[in-house]
Amino acid sequence: xxxxxxxxxxxxxxxxxxxxxxxxxxxxxxxxxxxxxxxxxxxxxxxxxxxxxxxxxxxxxxxxxxxxxxxxxxxxxxxxxxxxxxxxxxxxxxxxxxxxxxxxxxxxxxxxxxxxxxxxxxxxxxxxxxxxxxxxxxxxxxxxxxxxxxxxxxxxxxxxxxxxxxxxxxxxxxxxxxxxxxxxxxxxxxxxxxxxxxxxxxxxxxxxxxxxxxxxxxxxxxxxxxxxxxxxxxxxxxxxxxxxxxxxxxxxxxxxxxxxxxxxxxxxxxxxxxxxxxxxxxxxxxxxxxxxxxxxxxxxxxxxxxxxxxxxxxxxxxxx
Amino acid sequence: xxxxxxxxxxxxxxxxxxxxxxxxxxxxxxxxxxxxxxxxxxxxxxxxxxxxxxxxxxxxxxxxxxxxxxxxxxxxxxxxxxxxxxxxxxxxxxxxxxxxxxxxxxxxxxxxxxxxxxxxxxxxxxxxxxxxxxxxxxxxxxxxxxxxxxxxxxxxxxxxxxxxxxxxxxxxxxxxxxxxxxxxxxxxxxxxxxxxxxxxxxxxxxxxxxxxxxxxxxxxxxxxxxxxxxxxxxxxxxxxxxxxxxxxxxxxxxxxxxxxxxxxxxxxxxxxxxxxxxxxxxxxxxx
Numbered sequence: 255x256x257x258x259x260x261x262x263x264x265x266x267x268x269x270x271x272x273x274x275x276x277x278x279x280x281x282x283x284x285x286x287x288x289x290x291x292x293x294x295x296x297x298x299x300x301x302x303x304x305x306x307x308x309x310x311x312x313x314x315x316x317x318x319x320x321x322x323x324x325x326x327x328x329x330x331x332x333x334x335x336x337x338x339x340x341x342x343x344x345x346x347x348x349x350x351x352x353x354x355x356x357x358x359x360x361x362x363x364x365x366x367x368x369x370x371x372x373x374x375x376x377x378x379x380x381x382x383x384x385x386x387x388x389x390x391x392x393x394x395x396x397x398x399x400x401x402x403x404x405x406x407x408x409x410x411x412x413x414x415x416x417x418x419x420x421x422x423x424x425x426x427x428x429x430x431x432x433x434x435x436x437x438x439x440x441x442x443x444x445x446x447x448x449x450x451x452x453x454x455x456x457x458x459x460x461x462x463x464x465x466x467x468x469x470x471x472x473x474x475x476x477x478x479x480x481x482x483x484x485x486x487x488x489x490x491x492x493x494x495x496x497x498x499x500x501x502x503x504x505x506x507x508x509x510x511x512x513x514x515x516x517x518x519x520x521x522x523x524x525x526x527x528x529x530x531x532x533x534x535x536x537x538x539x540x541x542x543x544x545x546x547x548x549x550x551x552x553x554x555x556x557x558x559x560x561x562x563x564x565x566x567x568x569x570x571x572x573x574x
Numbered sequence: 575x576x577x578x579x580x581x582x583x584x585x586x587x588x589x590x591x592x593x594x595x596x597x598x599x600x601x602x603x604x605x606x607x608x609x610x611x612x613x614x615x616x617x618x619x620x621x622x623x624x625x626x627x628x629x630x631x632x633x634x635x636x637x638x639x640x641x642x643x644x645x646x647x648x649x650x651x652x653x654x655x656x657x658x659x660x661x662x663x664x665x666x667x668x669x670x671x672x673x674x675x676x677x678x679x680x681x682x683x684x685x686x687x688x689x690x691x692x693x694x695x696x697x698x699x700x701x702x703x704x705x706x707x708x709x710x711x712x713x714x715x716x717x718x719x720x721x722x723x724x725x726x727x728x729x730x731x732x733x734x735x736x737x738x739x740x741x742x743x744x745x746x747x748x749x750x751x752x753x754x755x756x757x758x759x760x761x762x763x764x765x766x767x768x769x770x771x772x773x774x775x776x777x778x779x780x781x782x783x784x785x786x787x788x789x790x791x792x793x794x795x796x797x798x799x800x801x802x803x804x805x806x807x808x809x810x811x812x813x814x815x816x817x818x819x820x821x822x823x824x825x826x827x828x829x830x831x832x833x834x835x836x837x838x839x840x841x842x843x844x845x846x847x848x849x850x851x852x853x854x855x856x857x858x859x860x861x
Contacts, residue, residue, distance in 0.1 A: 279783045280781045280783040280784050280787070281783050281784065281786065281787035283787075296786050296810030296811070296812075297783055297786045297787060297810075299810060300782060300783060300786060300807065300810055301783070303807075353799070359801070359804035359805040359806070360804070417745060417748065417750060417779075418745060418747060418748065421747070421748035421779065422747075426748070428748075428749075428781065428782060428807065429747055429782075429805065429807045430807075431806045431807075432806070433806075541781060541783065545773070545784060546771060546773050546774050546778065546780050546781070546784050547774065547778055547779060547780055547781065548779070548780065548781035548783075
C-alpha cells in the first residue's frame with residue numbers, strides 16, 4: 255500500500271477517535287447543549303483539551319517507542335528505558351511529598367520534567383562508551399536508583415499525598431494546561447517528527463546495527479545518542495504532563511511495524527497517528543466506564559492493549 | 575577517688591529515681607493513641623493523664639504535643655510502644671493489621687474500630703468510658719452529642735431552605751472527594767449541605783466532567799495548602815468562577831470525628847450563611 259494511503263487511513267482513525275472524544279464522556283449532554291450562550295459549554299471545552307492532550311501524549315509515546323525499538327534493536331524497548339519514568343516519578347513525588355505542590359499547578363509537572371531530564375543526563379554521563387546496549391543498562395540502573403529513592407520518599411509520606419503520587423504514576427490526561435503544557439509538547443512532537451522524517455534513512459540503517467550504519471556513512475555513535483536523547487525528551491515531556499502511561503509506546507510502534515514493514519519514512523507518521531488514536535480511545539473508555547469515577551488512562555491502555563496485541567501477534571504468526 | 579565514686583553512685587541513683595518517677599514514659603496503665611480524634615476524645619473525657627504516647631498527627635489539645643510519639647496515624651512504631659509497656663493502644667485502623675497481633679502477643683490490649691460518622695463516635699465514647707473508667711464523663715459526652723445533633727437538625731427544619739449542593743474537595747489532583755456515608759458528608763448535612771457525590775461511598779477519586787455536570791452551589795475545600803486558582807481545569811466550574819469556595823476555619827475540627835466536630839459544624843454553617851448572604855446582597859445591588 256502506498257505511504258499516502260496508509261497515512262490517510264490512520265488520519266481518518268485518529269480524527270474519528272477525536273470526534274468520539276468530544277462527543278462522549280462521563281456526562282451525557284445532547285448536541286444542542288454543546289454551545290451555551292454563544293460559547294462552548296465548559297464540559298465540551300474540558301473534553302477538547304483532554305482529547306488533544308491524549309492525542310499529543312499518545313503520538314509522542316508512539317514516536318519515542320518507535321525510535322527506541324529501532325535504535326536498540328529490541329522489541330521490548332519502550333520510551334521510559336533511559337531512566338525517564340524513574341526520574342520523573344521521583345521528581346513528581348518529591349514535589350508532592352515535600353510540599354512544593356503548594357507553589358502552584360505547574361510545580362509538579364516541572365519537577366517531573368526536571369527529574370526525567372536529570373535521570374536521562376545521568377545515564378549519558380555515567381556510561382562512558384555510549385553504545386546502545388550500555389546506554390540501555392545504564393538506563394536500567396539509574397531508573398532503579400530513582401525508584402528506590404522514590405520508595406524512601408513514599409515511606410515517609412502522608413497517606414493523602416501518597417494518593418496523589420500513586421494517581422500520577424498511573425497516568426491521566428485530565429489536568430493538563432493547554433497553554434503551558436500542551437502547546438510546547440505539540441511543538442516538540444512536530445519538530446521531532448520532522449527531524450526523524452528527515453533522518454529516517456539513518457534510523458533504517460541503525461536497525462541493522464551500528465557497524466552496518468557506519469559502513470553506509472552514518473556516524474552511528476553520534477546518531478544513536480541524538481536519537482535516544484530526542485526520544486527520551488519526548489517521553490520526559492509527556493510524562494511530566496500526564497504521568498507514566500505504559501503500553502502505548504511499547505505496543506503501538508510494534509503493531510504498525512508488523513502491519514506496514516520497517517521503513518521509518520513509511521511508518522513514522524502512521525505510528526504517531528495510531529498512538530494518538532489509541533490513547534484517545536483509552537481515555538474515552540476510562541471516562542465512560544463510570545459516571546462519577548474515572549479510570550486512570552495508563553490502566554486502560556494496558557487492560558485493553560494486552561489482549562488486542564496478543565490477538566494481533568497470533569494472527570500474524572498464523573498468517574506467516 | 576572514693577569521693578568521686580560516691581558522687582558517681584549518687585548521680586546514678588538520682589538518674590534511676592528520675593526514670594522511675596516519669597510514669598508517662600513507662601506506665602503500666604498507660605494508653606497510646608494513634609488517632610488524633612481519639613486523642614482529643616481521651617482528653618475531653620478528662621483522662622489526658624492516662625496518655626503515655628500519641629501519633630505524629632495528634633496535635634490537639636496543645637498540651638498533648640509534649641507527649642512522646644509512638645508512630646504516625648494508624649502506623650505504630652512497635653519497638654517504641656513495647657518499650658513503653660502501655661496497657662492499651664487505640665486507633666481507628668492500622669495500615670498493617672499484623673501490628674495489632676504483635677502488640678496483643680506482648681500482652682497489650684488493642685482497640686481498633688473505624689470512626690466514619692456519628693454512630694461510630696457514640697460507640698467510641700461508650701467504649702472509652704468503660705476502658706478508661708470514666709462512665710459519667712462518657713455519659714455526659716453522649717448526651718452532649720445527641721443534644722448538638724438534635725439542635726442542628728431542628729435548625730435545618732426551621733430554616734425550611736433547600737440544601738445547598740456541595741462538593742467536598744479532600745485533594746485536588748487527583749480530585750479526591752468525600753462520598754456518601756463519609757464524615758464530611760454527615761457533617762455537611764448538619765450544616766445544610768447536600769453532597770453531589772451520592773453514588774460512591776468513602777473517599778472516591780472523581781472526574782472533573784462529573785463536577786461540571788453536577789454544577790455544585792458551593793465547594794468546601796479541605797485540600798489544605800493546595801491552590802485551585804493556578805489549575806486551569808478548575809476554571810470551568812461555576813462555583814470556582816463565582817468565588818463560592820469555602821475553606822473551613824479549622825479543617826481538623828471537621829475531618830476528625832472527635833469532640834470538636836460540633837463547633838466545626840457551627841463554624842461551617844455560619845461561614846456558609848455569611849457567604850450566601852454576601853452573594854445575595856451583591857446580586858441585589860446589581861441593577
